[in-house]
Amino acid sequence: MLKGKTVVLGVSSSIAAYKIANLASMLVKQHANVRVIMTQNATNFITPTTFETLTGQKCLVDTFDRNFEFQVEHVSLAKQADIFMIAPATANVIAKVSHGLADMLTTTFLACKAPKYLAPAMNTQMYENPITQDNLNICRKYGMHVIEPASGYLACGDTGAGKMPEPETLFEYILQELACEKDLAGKKVLVTAGPTREAIDPVRYITNHSTGKMGYAIARAAARRGAEVTLVSGPVDLKAPMGVKLVPVVSAKDMFDAVTSVSLEQDAIIKAAAVADYRPTVVGAEKTKKSDGNMNIELERTDDILAWLGAHRREGQVLCGFSMETQNMLENSRAKLVKKNVDMIVANSLRTAGAGFGTDTNIVTVITKDGAEELALMSKDQVAHELLNRIFAGKH
Ligand code: CTP
Numbered sequence: 001m002l003k004g005k006t007v008v009l010g011v012s013s014s015i016a017a018y019k020i021a022n023l024a025s026m027l028v029k030q031h032a033n034v035r036v037i038m039t040q041n042a043t044n045f046i047t048p049t050t051f052e053t054l055t056g057q058k059c060l061v062d063t064f065d066r067n068f069e070f071q072v073e074h075v076s077l078a079k080q081a082d083i084f085m086i087a088p089a090t091a092n093v094i095a096k097v098s099h100g101l102a103d104m105l106t107t108t109f110l111a112c113k114a115p116k117y118l119a120p121a122m123n124t125q126m127y128e129n130p131i132t133q134d135n136l137n138i139c140r141k142y143g144m145h146v147i148e149p150a151s152g153y154l155a156c157g158d159t160g161a162g163k164m165p166e167p168e169t170l171f172e173y174i175l176q177e178l179a180c181e182k183d184l185a186g187k188k189v190l191v192t193a194g195p196t197r198e199a200i201d202p203v204r205y206i207t208n209h210s211t212g213k214m215g216y217a218i219a220r221a222a223a224r225r226g227a228e229v230t231l232v233s234g235p236v237d238l239k240a241p242m243g244v245k246l247v248p249v250v251s252a253k254d255m256f257d258a259v260t261s262v263s264l265e266q267d268a269i270i271k272a273a274a275v276a277d278y279r280p281t282v283v284g285a286e287k288t289k290k291s292d293g294n295m296n297i298e299l300e301r302t303d304d305i306l307a308w309l310g311a312h313r314r315e316g317q318v319l320c321g322f323s324m325e326t327q328n329m330l331e332n333s334r335a336k337l338v339k340k341n342v343d344m345i346v347a348n349s350l351r352t353a354g355a356g357f358g359t360d361t362n363i364v365t366v367i368t369k370d371g372a373e374e375l376a377l378m379s380k381d382q383v384a385h386e387l388l389n390r391i392f393a394g395k396h
Contacts, residue, residue, distance in 0.1 A: 001179040002032035008077055008112070009034065010086035010105050011051075012093040013041035015155045016121040016164035020087060021046060023167035024054045027174065035077055037105050038062060039093070062104035074104055078111035083177050087147075088121030088164045091132050097144070098135040115177055116144040119170055124160030147173060172242045175224065182226030184392060189227045190266045191219040192259060192273035192305075194234030196252045200297060201284030208274045209357040212236030214322070214380050215272035219244045221384035230266075232258045234273060252276045252302035259305050260312075268318040268391050271306050272346075278302065310341030318391050320344040323367075326351055333367050344368050346387060366390060 007027050011017050020036075027034045036051040037060040048059035060074055078084070086093060086109065096106045097118070109116065118139060126132060127149060136146050147170070150163040164170075193215020197205040212233060219231040220241035229244045232255055240246040249255045252275045263269060278299035288295075306321045313319060319342040323333040326349065333347035345367045348355045354377045355363040362383045365374045368390075375386055 001175060002027060002030040004031075004033075005082045005178045006033040006035060006080045007174060007178070008081040008084045008108070008114075009036045010084065010089075010093075010109060011036060011038040011042045011046070012086060012088060012090045012105065013039050013045065014088035014090050014121040014164070015045055016088040017042050017045040019164065019167050021050050021054060023087070023170050024051055026167060026171045028055055030175075030179075032174075032178075033057070033080075035080070036060070037074065037077065037108055039103070039105050060104065060108075074108040075111050078108045078113075081112050081114040083115050083117065083174055084109060084112045085117040085119065085170065085174065087117070087119035087170055089118040091120075091122050091126045091129075091135075094118060094120060094132060094135050094139065098138040098142075117147060117170075117173060117177075118144055119147040119164050120149050120162070121164035122162050123154060123156050124158050124162045127162040128160075145173070176242050180221070180224040180226075184222055184388065185226035187222075187227045187267045187392065187395075188230075188265055189219075189222045190230045190232065190259065190262065190269045191215050191222065192232045192255060192269075192271045192275075193219065194236040194238075195274050196234045196255055196276045196302075197250050198252065198276045198279035198302075199283045200280050201286065201288045203287045206276060206278075206280070208276070210234070210236075210274035211358045212238050213358065213360065214362060214383070215270075216241060217380040217384040218270055218272060218387060221381060221388055225388065230262060232273070252279060252305070256303050256305050256308070260308060263309055263312070264314050266317060267395070268320065269309055270320045270387070270391070271309075272322050274322075274324070275305060276302055277304075304340070306342060307340045313341070316395075318343050318395070320346060320387065320391055323347040324356065325349055330365065330367070330372055333365070334372075337367055337369070344387075344391065347372075 011020050024034050034055040039062040051059040150165050151161045152163045153159050194212035195208045195210040197207045199205050216238050219229050223229045223243040231244045232247045247258045249258050281298040281300045321342050323345050325332050329347050329349045333345045337345045347365045350356045352363050354361045362380050363377045365372050
């Protein structure tokens, strides 16, 4: 995802520095050109050799006592950077970069025009000190991105804000910035994902096997491509993708309300959710007690959200539904395209290996009024991009 991109990591002197080895390694695995520049004091926590081994590149250390060639190298590094992230960023480094003070690391940062990120890491009192907060605000004012520190147990024994986020989170920021062209900037996209839960009584509910993976992949891909994404999600075990507005819902009725209240603003709506078609007619106020005989639950239809959207669409809006079938996939899915008045139905069969609930891959057939196109087996992330390419074809 990062082939051809240069990521410059600035490492300053905090115990969190050791975690940057992990970040460097994750970036290298995505084929980024990773360059590390450290303060002298950071070498007390992790050695330049560690970074040189992981990145295959010389690690610059913040001393001016070496040769001239070395001194100009850091400026060329600033020019090569596609992103510059200082992580961990100590109070000292933040104070320097907010005021344009220069040592090797901060000069390189100052000379760099690429997007800049700071991941503060320090003791809670230091972080909350108004001086640090003022300095961070200055950084924000000059367009740097300040990554909120996490709260938790800190190396000094305190518990509070000031913990550098885990490398996985820092990696997400870098991907968000660099992994995709921002070809959907200015577009508003609504995605629904996951199952719905229809209550029987306070204890039990009816649901389905949807895990939300496909919908979350679409939301993530659209956000990485610069779209403003709202993700209306049923209950799932997934983290909201970065930069996405998550609207958690439980029932089909909740989802209907959440989607229809913002539907007219959207350039595209992608309904990957597995919405319950039926719900119990009566929801028990108390837990239903068992008896010896069989029992029946009467069900009533939920509102079809996609059909409502098809009937209330605005000019130019693209509607995309999903269809999961166990038989007659094409025929049934084509019928949905017409009946619900949508532009695209993404059909997948539960009977196909590599497709369906809970998998990380999918095999889908994209059905439009022009015909059906079967895509090869690919990751749900790739499927997400393929779908977005088709949904926004000719709409940039
Ligand atoms: N959908 C919806 N609201 C519902 C039910 C489904 O918006 N109450 C959407 C789903 O999000 C999906 C598409 O409609 O995009 C699926 O169509 P649907 O007719 O529900 O498919 P099935 O339930 O599989 O159809 P059937 O029960 O007729 O097989």
